[in-house]
Amino acid sequence: MKRCKEIIVLTILLVKSIYCGEYAGDFLTIGVGARALGMAGAFAGVADDATTTYWNPGGMTEIKGVEVSSIKQIKTGELDANYIFLNVVYNTGIEIGVFGISYLRQSYGSIKIIDEKGELITDSAEIGENAIYVSYAREITEWISAGTSIKILKGTYPRDSKETGYIGGGIDTGIKMDLLKITDKLTGLYLGINLQDLWTIMNWEEINSKEIYREIVKPNLKIGIAYKKSISLINIESQIIIAADIDTRYDGEYYTGAEVWIGEIGIRSGIKGFINQEKGINQDNIISYGASIRWYFIGIDYSYVNNEIMPIQYLSIIGKFKKKG
Secondary structure (H helix, E strand, O other): OHHHHHHHHHHHHHHHHHHOHHHOOHHHHOOOOHHHHHOOOOOOOOOOOOOHHHHOHHHHHHOOOEEEEEEEEEOOOOOOEEEEEEEEEEEOOOOOOEEEEEEEEEEEEEEEEEOOOOOEEEEEEEEEEEEEEEEEEEEOOOOEEEEEEEEEEEEEEEEOOEEEEEEEEEEEEEEEEEHHHOOHHHOOEEEEEEEEEEEEEEEEEEOOOOOEEEEEOOOEEEEEEEEEEEEEEOOEEEEEEEEEEEEOHHHOEEEEEEEEEEOOEEEEEEEEEEOOOOOOOOOOOEEEEEEEEEEOOEEEEEEEEEOOOOOEEEEEEEEEEOOOO
C-alpha cells in the first residue's frame, strides 16, 4: 500500500508539472534548508541565514562575512527521489552589498519507459529539474533591506523514445524590515515580503523536434512576520523565535513555526496549512519538526516533514565564516 501511495504521488506531481499551468515550476515551491523546513517554511520574516536567497533575498544583509549551506533529502520509502540545494553568500561589508549563488536540483530515477507496443525501452530513465539562483541584496535604509534573485531553469523528462524538456528563467525580489529601527515598541519584530516568480517562464521542447511551447509560472506573494527574543535559560544564552507566513499560491497557504536555541542546540516545529482545502495534494495540515547543533563555524540541521502520504527527512550542513574586525 505504501509503495502504491508513492507511485500515485509521483504520477500526480509529473502530471501537474508537465500539463497544468497552475503547477508549472512546482519543484521551486518545496523550500530549502532543513532549519527553515523544520519550521514548516515560516521563514520570510526570519530570513537570517544563507538559504534566504530562496526565502527572501532581502534578508541576505543579515549575514556577516561568508556563509555556505546545503540540504539533502534523506531517502524515504522505496521512491528513487533526490533533492539537493547548495549555496554560498558573501557580504562584502561595504556599500557594494551582498552576493549569493545557489543551485537546486530535484530528480526521480528508475523510471520505466514503454513504447506504443508495450515493450520496455528502459527502466532507468530519470526526470531532472535544476535551478541556479544568482542573488544580490543591500541595505536601503537602517531598517529596510532589499534583494533580488535571478533564476536559470533547466529540466528534462523522458517520454517514449524521445525526451522532452525545458529551459527558462525567472526573478524573485524581496525586502526585510527590522521594525525596532522604526520604534523601540516593536523590538524583536521583523517583517519580510518576497515576491517569488515575479517573472518566470519555462520554454518546453522535444529533443530533435521544432515543437516549442511556453509556460508562465504563477507569481507568489509571500509575507512573513517573525519575533525574536534573547533570553537566559539555565544560565545559558538562548533565543526564542516565533514566525508566521502566508502565501498566495494555490489559493492560499499558511505557515507557522517556532524555534528555541539553548546555546548551540536548537529545536523547532511548524505547521503548514491550506486556506483553500480543494487545492492541495494533501488536504490535511503538514507538521514539521527539527533540531540543530552548532560547533564553532560548522552546523548540522535536521528536519522531519510529516506529510500524510509520504514523510520526508532533510539534512543540512552549514558553515559560517565571519570577517575579523
